Amino acid sequence: MSENKAKDLIESIKNKGKSLEAEMSFFDHIDVLRKHLLRGLAVVTLLTCVAFYYSDFIWGKIIMGPKDPSFWTYRMGCKIAAMFPSIGQDFCITKIDAKIINTEMSGQFTLQMSSCITAGLILGVPYLLFEIWLFIKPALLETERRSSQGFVFFASILFLSGVLFGYYFIAPWSINFLINFTVDPSIQNTFTIDSYLSTVLTLTLGTGIIFQLPVVIFVLSKLGVMTPQFMRKNRRYAAVLILIVAAVVTPTADPFTMMIVALPLFLLYELSIMISANIQRKKLKAEALFYKN
Numbered sequence: 001m002s003e004n005k006a007k008d009l010i011e012s013i014k015n016k017g018k019s020l021e022a023e024m025s026f027f028d029h030i031d032v033l034r035k036h037l038l039r040g041l042a043v044v045t046l047l048t049c050v051a052f053y054y055s056d057f058i059w060g061k062i063i064m065g066p067k068d069p070s071f072w073t074y075r076m077g078c079k080i081a082a083m084f085p086s087i088g089q090d091f092c093i094t095k096i097d098a099k100i101i102n103t104e105m106s107g108q109f110t111l112q113m114s115s116c117i118t119a120g121l122i123l124g125v126p127y128l129l130f131e132i133w134l135f136i137k138p139a140l141l142e143t144e145r146r147s148s149q150g151f152v153f154f155a156s157i158l159f160l161s162g163v164l165f166g167y168y169f170i171a172p173w174s175i176n177f178l179i180n181f182t183v184d185p186s187i188q189n190t191f192t193i194d195s196y197l198s199t200v201l202t203l204t205l206g207t208g209i210i211f212q213l214p215v216v217i218f219v220l221s222k223l224g225v226m227t228p229q230f231m232r233k234n235r236r237y238a239a240v241l242i243l244i245v246a247a248v249v250t251p252t253a254d255p256f257t258m259m260i261v262a263l264p265l266f267l268l269y270e271l272s273i274m275i276s277a278n279i280q281r282k283k284l285k286a287e288a289l290f291y292k293n
Contacts, residue, residue, distance in 0.1 A: 166207025
């Protein structure tokens with residue numbers, strides 16, 4: 001009986017040691033994650049300070065840019081309308097008649113701070129992705145590290161491309177449509193500045209996130225959740241959804257105008273299919289070599 005008690009005591013001590021080791025390992029991971037987050041926060045804070053220094057340029061030229069008829073997108077639209085008269089003059093925007101007001105005493109200061117923080121986050125995305133990569137890298141196998149070496153570069157390029165596309169195409173056309181849309185001529189459109197800013201940021205950042213589709217498909221394909229067969233089978237539904245999005249944000253229902261917005265989204269979807277198919281081929285090849293040996 002005493003021998004059984006001794007064995008139980010030794011076993012409980014071993015299990016306690018394992019649990020302590022696992023607990024220490026968990027807190028070690030938390031400590032490492034904390035260091036990565038602090039470095040990322042430091043970089044974002046620095047970029048936010050830089051954005052605050054150039055806040056006049058950010059507000060006057062960037063944020064308020066889509067409201068100015070001389071904005072690059074509107075000027076290019078007029079040139080395209082002149083080259084292709086069949087598109088119609090709705091594509092050429094020369095006047096944006098809307099009044100933007102501030103209704104809060106600290107509203108403009110708060111908006112300046114929030115816009116600078118957002119600018120710091122956007123500019124800091126590549127470094128934040130790099131810190132994420134450094135955190136998950138030790139947990140990956142050597143083959144997984146090699147296959148995902150360009151994660152930071154491609155994810156950053158896709159995000160910044162999406163932000164630029166959303167800012168120069170999605171945001172100005174959507175803002176022009178919303179500003180000029182009326183249900184009754186007697187109702188005058190007057191917008192608050194926070195509503196305008198939230199619209200610009202939502203459309204711009206939303207497009208940047210949408211452009212991460214190939215990265216998401218890469219991860220899901222690695223996990224075996226997504227397959228190229230599924231994406232090819234549902235290509236028609238994806239095409240309809242893309243065309244609906246393009247029709248909503250473009251100023252006219254002209255097919256040429258819609259395709260300007262829809263084409264990058266179609267390309268992203270096809271690129272995602274190619275990525276998923278490439279991952280599937282590598283998996284099948286690895287399985288064939290494993291069973292062959």
